[in-house]
Amino acid sequence: MSDNRVWSYSAVLMGSPILLKLFSHDEALASRVFSLIKQYEDLFTVNRADSQVMDINHAAGRHPVVVSRPVYELIKCAKAASQLPESAFNLAIGPLVKLWRIGFKGDSVPAADEIAARLRITRPQDVILDDAAASVFLAQPGMEIDLGAIAKGFIADRVRDYLHQQGVSDGLINLGGNVQTLGSPQGGWSIGVKKPFAAADALVGSIEVVNKSVVTSGTYERYFEQDGKLWHHILDPRSGYPLNNELDSVTVISTDSLDGDIWTTLLFGLGVEKGCALLRQRQDIEAIFVSKNREITLSSRRQFRFTPLDASYRLTD
Ligand code: ADP
Ligand code: MG
Ligand code: MG
Structure with a gap:
C-alpha cells in the first residue's frame, strides 16, 4: 500500500551514500534493496582482491x-x-x-x-x-578491466526491476551520480543538476522525469591539482590523460541507467557539438551539457522538464 508520504532510507555502499525513497514505510524492503546492491558490488568491485x-x-x-x-x-x-x-x-x-x-x-x-x-x-x-x-x-599480461564507470548504472537498473517485481509503483534510488526512478509522484521526480566546483547542494538546474534514469558525470567529482591544472578522473583512453574539452559535466536522461553511464562517458569524449549531433539519431537518449564557460546545452527535451536555477549560467538549446 502506498501513501502520500515519502520515506527515505540510506546506507553507505560502493564508497558512496545511497538513498532509497519509497511511498510506503517498509524497512524490510529497504534492507533487501541494500543487500541486493551489496551482492552486486561484491561481483564487480576492483577495490578488493576477491571479486x-x-x-x-x-x-x-x-x-x-x-x-x-x-x-x-x-x-x-x-x-x-x-x-x-x-x-x-x-x-x-x-x-x-x-x-x-x-x-x-x-x-x-x-x-x-x-x-x-x-x-x-x-x-x-x-x-x-x-x-x-x-x-x-x-590477452596481455597486466591488463585490468575496470567497470567503475558502469557498475552503478547496471545496479540501479536491477534495483528498479526488483522494486517493480515487489509491486512498488513509485520510488527512487540514488547511487551517487546515478538516479533511477519509478513512476511519477506529483507529476514527476525532481532531480537536481549540480553546479560544478560549488557547494555540494548548489544546483544549476533541476529536471523532472517519469520512469527515467538520470546520470551525471562531472570533472569536479574527483580530481587533483598540479602545475596550475586540474586532473580529473574521466580518462581519455586514446591519450591516457584526463579528457580535456569545454565540459564540466554531462547528465544523461534515458530509460536504463546503464545506457546513462555509457553515454555520459561517450558524450564527455565527443563534446557538446558532436555529442548533440549524435543524439539527433537517438530518440531514447537525451543529455544536458554543462560547460566551463557557464553554458548549459540541452540536446532536446522530450523525456524531461528543465528548470534553470542559477542566473550565472546561460541556457542554450
Ligand atoms: P563517477 O565515479 O563520478 O560515477 P564515472 O561514472 O564517469 O564517474 O566513472 C568514472 C570511473 O570510471 C573512474 O573512476 C574509472 O574507474 C573509470 N573510468 C575512467 N575513465 C574511463 C573511461 N574512459 N572509460 C571507462 N571507464 C573509465
Ligand atoms: Mg558513475
Ligand atoms: Mg559515467
Whole structure:
C-alpha cells in the first residue's frame, strides 16, 4: 500500500551514500534493496582482491576465467561500447586508472613513458569473450578491466526491476551520480543538476522525469591539482590523460541507467557539438551539457522538464 508520504532510507555502499525513497514505510524492503546492491558490488568491485572482476584481472595473460552471467553480460556490453567509433569509453582502462590514482592519496601526474606503456595494455579488442562458456580472457599480461564507470548504472537498473517485481509503483534510488526512478509522484521526480566546483547542494538546474534514469558525470567529482591544472578522473583512453574539452559535466536522461553511464562517458569524449549531433539519431537518449564557460546545452527535451536555477549560467538549446 502506498501513501502520500515519502520515506527515505540510506546506507553507505560502493564508497558512496545511497538513498532509497519509497511511498510506503517498509524497512524490510529497504534492507533487501541494500543487500541486493551489496551482492552486486561484491561481483564487480576492483577495490578488493576477491571479486569476479579481480579474478579476471589476476589471470591476465594466463587463462580465461568463467564468471556469472550478470558479470559476463555487463562485460560484453562494455566491450561493445568500447569499440564504437571514436569511443571515449574503455572497459580495459584499469592500468591507467591505477597509474593515475586520481582521488586517492599520493595522486600526481605520471611520467609520459609510463602512460604510453599502460596505453599498450588497455586495448578493448584484447578482452576475449566466449559466450558459450561465459568466460573472459585478458590477452596481455597486466591488463585490468575496470567497470567503475558502469557498475552503478547496471545496479540501479536491477534495483528498479526488483522494486517493480515487489509491486512498488513509485520510488527512487540514488547511487551517487546515478538516479533511477519509478513512476511519477506529483507529476514527476525532481532531480537536481549540480553546479560544478560549488557547494555540494548548489544546483544549476533541476529536471523532472517519469520512469527515467538520470546520470551525471562531472570533472569536479574527483580530481587533483598540479602545475596550475586540474586532473580529473574521466580518462581519455586514446591519450591516457584526463579528457580535456569545454565540459564540466554531462547528465544523461534515458530509460536504463546503464545506457546513462555509457553515454555520459561517450558524450564527455565527443563534446557538446558532436555529442548533440549524435543524439539527433537517438530518440531514447537525451543529455544536458554543462560547460566551463557557464553554458548549459540541452540536446532536446522530450523525456524531461528543465528548470534553470542559477542566473550565472546561460541556457542554450
Ligand atoms: P563517477 O565515479 O563520478 O560515477 P564515472 O561514472 O564517469 O564517474 O566513472 C568514472 C570511473 O570510471 C573512474 O573512476 C574509472 O574507474 C573509470 N573510468 C575512467 N575513465 C574511463 C573511461 N574512459 N572509460 C571507462 N571507464 C573509465
Ligand atoms: Mg558513475
Ligand atoms: Mg559515467
